Amino acid sequence: MPHLIVAPILLPMLAAALMLLMGERRRTWKTLVNVVSSACSLAVAVALLVWVDGSGGPAAIGVYLPGNWPVPFGIVLVADRLAAMMLVLSATVVLASVLFSVARWHGAGVHFHPLMQIQLMGLSGAFLTGDLFNLFVFFEVLLVASYGLLLHGSGRARVKSGLHYIAVNLLGSSLFLIGVAVLYGVTGTLNMADMAGKLAQIPSGDRGLLHAGAAILGLAFLTKAAQWPLNFWLVPAYTAASAPVAALFAIMTKVGVYAVLRVWTLFFAPSAKVTSLFGADALLWCGLVTLAFGALGVMASQSLGRLAGYSLVVSSGTLIAAIAFGQAPVTGAALYYLATSTLAVCALYLLVELIERSRQMTADAPLTEAADEDAPFLVGPSQTIALPEGVNLDEMEEVLIGRAIPAAMAFLGLSFLMTALLVAGLPPMAGFMAKFAILTAVLNPAGFGSAAAVGPAGWALLILLIASGLAATIALARMGIRYFWSPQQRPSPRLRVIESIPIAALLLACTLLMVGAAPVLRYMQAAAAALHQPAPYINAVMSAKPVPYGVSRTVP
Numbered sequence: 001m002p003h004l005i006v007a008p009i010l011l012p013m014l015a016a017a018l019m020l021l022m023g024e025r026r027r028t029w030k031t032l033v034n035v036v037s038s039a040c041s042l043a044v045a046v047a048l049l050v051w052v053d054g055s056g057g058p059a060a061i062g063v064y065l066p067g068n069w070p071v072p073f074g075i076v077l078v079a080d081r082l083a084a085m086m087l088v089l090s091a092t093v094v095l096a097s098v099l100f101s102v103a104r105w106h107g108a109g110v111h112f113h114p115l116m117q118i119q120l121m122g123l124s125g126a127f128l129t130g131d132l133f134n135l136f137v138f139f140e141v142l143l144v145a146s147y148g149l150l151l152h153g154s155g156r157a158r159v160k161s162g163l164h165y166i167a168v169n170l171l172g173s174s175l176f177l178i179g180v181a182v183l184y185g186v187t188g189t190l191n192m193a194d195m196a197g198k199l200a201q202i203p204s205g206d207r208g209l210l211h212a213g214a215a216i217l218g219l220a221f222l223t224k225a226a227q228w229p230l231n232f233w234l235v236p237a238y239t240a241a242s243a244p245v246a247a248l249f250a251i252m253t254k255v256g257v258y259a260v261l262r263v264w265t266l267f268f269a270p271s272a273k274v275t276s277l278f279g280a281d282a283l284l285w286c287g288l289v290t291l292a293f294g295a296l297g298v299m300a301s302q303s304l305g306r307l308a309g310y311s312l313v314v315s316s317g318t319l320i321a322a323i324a325f326g327q328a329p330v331t332g333a334a335l336y337y338l339a340t341s342t343l344a345v346c347a348l349y350l351l352v353e354l355i356e357r358s359r360q361m362t363a364d365a366p367l368t369e370a371a372d373e374d375a376p377f378l379v380g381p382s383q384t385i386a387l388p389e390g391v392n393l394d395e396m397e398e399v400l401i402g403r404a405i406p407a408a409m410a411f412l413g414l415s416f417l418m419t420a421l422l423v424a425g426l427p428p429m430a431g432f433m434a435k436f437a438i439l440t441a442v443l444n445p446a447g448f449g450s451a452a453a454v455g456p457a458g459w460a461l462l463i464l465l466i467a468s469g470l471a472a473t474i475a476l477a478r479m480g481i482r483y484f485w486s487p488q489q490r491p492s493p494r495l496r497v498i499e500s501i502p503i504a505a506l507l508l509a510c511t512l513l514m515v516g517a518a519p520v521l522r523y524m525q526a527a528a529a530a531l532h533q534p535a536p537y538i539n540a541v542m543s544a545k546p547v548p549y550g551v552s553r554t555v556p
Contacts, residue, residue: 004051005064005079007044008087008124012037016117024110031102034113038095041120045087052084053523060530061537063130063544070546072191078130078541081527082335086127086258089339092509093251093346094120096502100350101244103499105153112152119145119248126255130541132180133190135259139176139224143169146252149245150237157240165237168230172223179217186210193541196266196534211278214267218260218279225256226316228290235297235309243353246308250346253316254338261323261331265531266538277326284457287321288464295468298475304352304483307475308345311423314468315341321461322438328532332525333437339520340430340513344422347506351415354495354503355483408495411504413484418507420480424472425465430514435465437521 015037019030052060062079069075098116105112122142129135150162180190186202186209187195202210223230234253238246260283268278294317297310315337322334418429425431442458513520530536 002062002064004044004048005062005077005128006066008041008048008091008128009077009121011041011044012117012121012124016114016121019114019117020111027113030113034098034116035095035102037117038091038098038120041124042088042091042095045084045091048079049081049084049088052079052081053526060526061540063540065544065546068546071542071544072189072194074546075134076130076191076193076541076544077128078193078537079128080530080537081523082258082262082531083127085335085339085523085527086254087124089254089342090120090123090127090251092506093248093342094123096346096350096506097244097248100247100353100499100502101242103496105242105244111148115145115148115152116248118142119149123251123255127258130192131190132183132192132195132263135192136173136176136180139255140173142252142255143173146249149248150241152245153242155240157236161233161236161240164233168223168233172220175216175223176220179213179215179220182209182213182216186213191541192263192266193538197538197542199267214263214278217263218283221256221259221263222286222320223256224253225260225320226253226290226313227286227320228293228313228317231290231293231313231316234313235306238309238312238349239303239305243350246305246352247346247349250312250342250349253312254319254342257316257319257323257338260320261531264323265331266534269532269534280324280326283324284321287317287319287324288457288460290317291321291461291464291468293317295464295471298468299471301475304348304355304479307479308348308352311341311345311348311472314472315345318438318465318468321457322442325442325457326532327441328528329441329525330438331531332521332528333434333441335524335527336437336513336517336521337431337434340422340434340510343506343510343513344419344431347415347503347510348419348423350499350503350506351412351419354412354499355416409484411495411500415503415507416480416484418510420473420476422510424476425469426473428514430510430517433514433517435469439465 015033019033022030022033048062052062054060060081064077064079065071065074066077067074094116098113101112101116119142122138122140122145125138126135126142129138147162147166150165151158183195184190186206187198189195189198199210226234238249241249264279264283268276268280291314294310294313294315297313298307301307301310318341319334319338322330322337325331420426421429422431425435439462442461443454
């Protein structure tokens with residue numbers, strides 16, 4: 001079973017190499033390889049999640065040494081509850097994007113399918129690595145793939161926003177590398193578990209340098225997590241991207257959030273004696289300002305694409321603010337919110353493509369008034385008909401009775417309604433449960449029945465979460481009226497089954513998160529408890545031993 005830890009990285013890497021060897025003409029075979037590889041990656045991620053959760057206790061951790069070098073000198077991969085959950089989430093988003101792209105977008109440019117698998121490889125590596133420098137390497141892998149995917153389909157808007165996206169991410173990567181170098185100079189190691197164990201031993205004279213390196217590294221992570229004021233690139237870039245790419249990018253900001261959560265809880269956990277909760281205030285107010293900025297952007301959005309982009313900003317700000325409280329119950333609720341918001345925005349980006357698609361004008365001519373009292377309505381140039389008494393007409397003088405709702409419009413309308421409930425955090429969907437769980441943990445820091453006071457930050461998060469939900473409700477209702485309620489001289493769009501399946505599957509996953517909220521929240525709380533008590537993680541990594549040659553590996 002430990003060999004399965006490296007599979008989420010090897011599988012998409014081998015699939016991408018195979019597709020590159022096929023060339024561009026064998027697009028059908030490349031599509032098949034991409035779909036099969038993504039589905040297998042999802043199955044492997046689920047198997048890892050079941051494995052680490054079945055290990056029991058906070059020490060549900062699997063460690064794998066790919067090069068068989070001793071820690072901390074060699075590369076180490078670590079699978080715990082948080083990493084397994086992020087693997088499942090990323091594989092789900094990639095599979096949905098790949099299936100949706102089969103309808104039309106995968107043929108809009110070259111190397112689309114290999115880039116999707118390279119993106120998945122970078123995501124999986126970032127979630128599994130236990131080494132800061134390899135985290136940087138996998139960040140670069142997924143970013144390089146995202147550059148090509150963002151420009152997929154060409155066009156002026158994609159090129160313009162793509163250049164901004166590349167410039168900002170190159171700046172973030174430079175800060176990442178500088179921060180890693182400073183931390184390595186202070187601690188003498190790049191292994192995150194080893195570094196966390198050495199922080200308490202750093203002399204007081206070098207502690208300022210340690211904090212400077214951590215701040216620079218945090219700035220790089222916050223840039224990638226789309227925190228204000230460094231998030232000006234996100235909405236234009238994601239709006240210009242093709243629908244499957246924008247849906248895939250719903251997980252990208254969560255990589256920055258994951259990096260903040262992983263590194264911050266390892267290095268500056270509440271249990272740390274000297275460096276406890278360093279930078280918590282900065283993270284908190286950064287998240288709150290980002291949340292407020294995203295809510296204003298949602299209200300001001302006049303297109304669904306921009307609304308989806310600002311919804312990502314809202315979710316990212318909410319997560320960073322919740323993480324900054326440094327409390328396991330709040331972090332557990334935030335992880336539940338991370339899963340629901342990512343799947344919801346992914347579905348929303350796919351719906352944007354279908355809702356805004358150009359439609360042919362094939363509607364029948366509307367009924368118009370005629371002078372004949374016995375047959376007061378015209379059907380054509382000269383033919384009139386008499387309507388039964390009590391028949392209702394709409395604003396376009398079309399008969400309402402007996403009009404069937406087209407299946408395509410029914411699917412889009414119901415999907416949009418579910419997505420709107422999820423994004424706005426309205427009951428009974430999982431988005432409401434996630435926000436309720438966050439606020440419950442924030443307002444009861446010592447548990448129910450305690451007399452612990454709620455600080456200004458807790459009340460600020462309460463107000464902003466409610467305000468952002470209200471803003472999303474108003475904006476999404478306005479979009480719903482525009483696209484589904486207002487009379488239009490356009491027939492329903494023609495949907496392909498392969499385009500509808502990913503959206504339905506994502507919404508089904510969100511529904512399952514709602515129905516199974518209790519076990520899912522227990523899993524998230526267990527993951528959060530392990531994060532805020534990092535000693536088992538550190539011990540598991542540092543106690544991993546290379547396997548002697550000729551001896552098979554065993555479960556650590």
